Amino acid sequence: MTSIILASSSPRRKELLSQVLIPFTVHAADADETISPGTEPSDAVEQLALRKAEAVFAHYPDAAVIGADTVVVQDGRILGKPADASEAAAMIASLSGTVHSVYTGVAIITANETVMFHEKTDVEFWKLTGEEIAAYIQTGEPFDKAGGYGIQSAGALFVKAVHGDYFTVVGLPLSSLYRHLKRLGILTGGLSSPAK
Numbered sequence: 001m002t003s004i005i006l007a008s009s010s011p012r013r014k015e016l017l018s019q020v021l022i023p024f025t026v027h028a029a030d031a032d033e034t035i036s037p038g039t040e041p042s043d044a045v046e047q048l049a050l051r052k053a054e055a056v057f058a059h060y061p062d063a064a065v066i067g068a069d070t071v072v073v074q075d076g077r078i079l080g081k082p083a084d085a086s087e088a089a090a091m092i093a094s095l096s097g098t099v100h101s102v103y104t105g106v107a108i109i110t111a112n113e114t115v116m117f118h119e120k121t122d123v124e125f126w127k128l129t130g131e132e133i134a135a136y137i138q139t140g141e142p143f144d145k146a147g148g149y150g151i152q153s154a155g156a157l158f159v160k161a162v163h164g165d166y167f168t169v170v171g172l173p174l175s176s177l178y179r180h181l182k183r184l185g186i187l188t189g190g191l192s193s194p195a196k
């Protein structure tokens with residue numbers, strides 16, 4: 001049986017994968033998350049996902065290891081996690097009243113194969129007031145999230161429309177991940193039956 005390991009410290013990714021009844025364990029990845037300037041967002045998220053998966057695969061060479069990375073992209077600019085309150089406020093102000101893209105890259109490493117893919121979802125924000133932005137920063141939500149907001153929590157109040165897979169925004173494109181795991185033979189049959 002190939003065990004599945006999620007190489008992530010993100011509570012959201014853990015919750016998402018639990019939600020779809022895929023059996024797995026978690027091992028947080030310690031990977032360098034710097035990326036060369038000018039890297040395309042789709043390449044950046046795949047490269048970072050691969051680094052996370054590789055860091056954990058080194059400890060579990062018989063497992064299928066999944067790494068993921070999420071960024072918000074506005075006008076070609078990659079927004080990661082805000083470093084402080086003023087950066088968070090600036091990020092959310094720049095997203096206000098506009099459409100941005102959220103990219104999540106995923107890497108799956110097994111003893112036989114390495115697969116990388118990404119999904120992109122466009123999110124439109126309502127025009128926000130300074131008061132709304134300041135109140136949101138106060139919640140503390142922005143700091144561990146790409147683009148400084150969480151669509152799955154109070155950040156939902158800012159969202160006018162979502163075009164694409166919602167779960168890509170939260171940090172793990174569940175249905176495409178499931179399809180890749182099936183194609184790799186890691187999941188067979190029903191949802192909760194890993195390959196023997």
Ligand SMILES: Cc1cn([C@H]2C[C@H](O)[C@@H](COP(=O)(O)OP(=O)(O)OP(=O)(O)O)O2)c(=O)[nH]c1=O
Pocket residue numbers: 007008009010011012013028029052068069070071072081102144145146147149150151152155169170171
């Ligand atoms: C846009 C958005 C991002 N996010 C989160 C998903 C990711 O956890 C985070 C982006 O940072 P990542 O570096 O992709 O992930 P992470 O550091 O949280 O976890 P790890 O690297 O260990 O897997 O932003 C939300 O939770 N909701 C949202 O709406």
